[in-house]
Structures are given as C-alpha cells and as structure tokens.
Amino acid sequence: MNVGMSRPFRSSKAILFDLDGTLVDSAPDITAAVNELLASRELPPLRLDQVKAMIGGGVRKLVERAFAASGAPLLGSALDEANRAMAPIYRRHLTGLTRLMPGVREVLTHFHLSGIAMGVVTNKPQLAAREILLHFGLTEHLGAIVGGDAVTSLKPAPDALLLALDQLQVEPRDTLMVGDSGADVVAARAAGMPVILLRGGYTQIAVEELGADLVCDGLLDLPSAMRRLQDAA
Structure with missing residues (x-):
C-alpha cells in the first residue's frame, strides 16, 4: 500500500530497524x-x-x-x-519472556548476504537493546545499535536514525527505515528516508493510517515489499 513516498525509492544500501514490536515481541x-x-x-x-x-x-x-x-x-x-x-x-526483565518476531533470523541473514548494512534504532536504553540482540545472536549482522539514551531526543525525532546512518556511513536516500509505529514514520520522514511499517506491532492506530510508504504483514514480506517500492518509484 503506497501512501506517498517522500522521494523516489532507490535500491537500499542500508536498513534501519526498530526493535520492540518490529524485531522482538518484548x-x-x-x-x-x-x-x-x-x-x-x-x-x-x-x-x-x-x-x-x-x-x-x-x-x-x-x-x-x-x-x-x-x-x-x-x-x-x-x-x-x-x-x-x-x-x-x-x-x-529483558529476555526471560521476550521472543523474536517471525522471520527475523531469515530476513537479517538474507540482507546480510545481499551486502546490505543494517542497524537498530530504538527508544529502549542502549545497553538493554544490546543485551537483547546479543541474547538472540543478532549483533553479528548489525553495524549500528542506537538506543534512546545515546541521543538527545527520542523518536519521533530523527536523532537516533541520523546517528545510526553516521555509524554505518550511508546517506538517508540510500537507507530504508522499518518499524511498527507512527514514531518510526515521523522519524524517517525527518531524516529524509523512506519507511515501511509492519503489522502486528505495538501501535494503537492502524498502520495503514500512519503515512508509511508501504505496509506489509511481517518481516518475511520485506524483501518483496522493497521490490514493489522500487517498481513504483
């Protein structure tokens, strides 16, 4: 569901993921x-x-x-x-009851083997985010992990996204944001990058109403969703 991209979508060199409700059910x-x-x-x-x-x-x-x-x-x-x-x-209470969202390992491995840089940007404290990602063995695929206490302003401000871009050494126009909430959309727009939202996260507003470039059912649909964005550009 294309709802109006802020700029023509190009093949991504990097992807930034939200954490809670996107990569993990915490x-x-x-x-x-x-x-x-x-x-x-x-x-x-x-x-x-x-x-x-x-x-x-x-x-x-x-x-x-x-x-x-x-x-x-x-x-x-x-x-x-x-x-x-x-x-x-x-x-x-970081990992006892927390579980990976469906498809996380497969999708991160797919993008890693495709040469796409990846990072996590979250409002969760950075040490907590890193501990969760370490627990699930995901850090080897991530070139940046930026928590809310690593920046001045939390999402929906773009600070965490911009810091992750700096760490990955990529430009906003070459990066896709993937999340589950309106804060992810607003932050991505402010940083100048396209954004895809996933259903099944923690937003209380229907994801179709949040202004993302595309909405998909889950992480396993992300590679095909990215191709659809490119075809529509």
Whole structure:
C-alpha cells in the first residue's frame, strides 16, 4: 500500500530497524517489569494489552503511563524517583519472556548476504537493546545499535536514525527505515528516508493510517515489499 513516498525509492544500501514490536515481541517482559514496579508501591498489576499500548516513548514515558493507568499519576520529582527505581527492575526483565518476531533470523541473514548494512534504532536504553540482540545472536549482522539514551531526543525525532546512518556511513536516500509505529514514520520522514511499517506491532492506530510508504504483514514480506517500492518509484 503506497501512501506517498517522500522521494523516489532507490535500491537500499542500508536498513534501519526498530526493535520492540518490529524485531522482538518484548511486551511480556516489559509488562513484568511494570508490574514489579507497581507492586513495590502496592498498586495493582496491569494487563499485557494495557502495557503494550504504553510502549514506544522510552522507559520514563512507560513509567508515567503505567502509574497514570493505575490511578496514581506521578509528576516532577516523584516521576523522576519512580523512573530511577524502574531502571534495575527493567534490566531484570529483558529476555526471560521476550521472543523474536517471525522471520527475523531469515530476513537479517538474507540482507546480510545481499551486502546490505543494517542497524537498530530504538527508544529502549542502549545497553538493554544490546543485551537483547546479543541474547538472540543478532549483533553479528548489525553495524549500528542506537538506543534512546545515546541521543538527545527520542523518536519521533530523527536523532537516533541520523546517528545510526553516521555509524554505518550511508546517506538517508540510500537507507530504508522499518518499524511498527507512527514514531518510526515521523522519524524517517525527518531524516529524509523512506519507511515501511509492519503489522502486528505495538501501535494503537492502524498502520495503514500512519503515512508509511508501504505496509506489509511481517518481516518475511520485506524483501518483496522493497521490490514493489522500487517498481513504483
């Protein structure tokens, strides 16, 4: 579904992937971390679907949304303190319940053998992102891993994408962004690159309505989706 490319699509030299909801289904682990934090404040747990709707703005925003949903909203220094308390809890819940999205290994291997550089850009803290990718043995295919704490502004700002491009030594016009949310689209547009969204991620808005150049069902459809973009350019 082509919804208006920002520029003619060329054969990509590089691909940047979002992490949560794109390469991994981390919502169960994130839910466990959120509920451990809430339990420490004697607040009731949240459901998986509730927490999944909160993912996407970084850990601090996750904490803010979780306390608001629990009926105990936090502001200012109280939110700062809860965010600090979340840090070690979050690190304990990175890989126990997290699973790869279907097709990740096959697709990354395909692009690696095709000579396409790849990176991950995520609002998740960088060490957490790297630990997850190491756990699943994916780092050998990645020339850049940029977390939210490595840049000044989180997605939807383009900072993480631009840093990854610098590390991969490629230009925006030669790079494709692959994600699952509106933040990925806005960041890609601001960085000057085309973007494909995958269904089945964590966005609460239908992916067809988010303004991507193309939407596909999953990672296994990505190579053919890229060919369709080239044919339509």
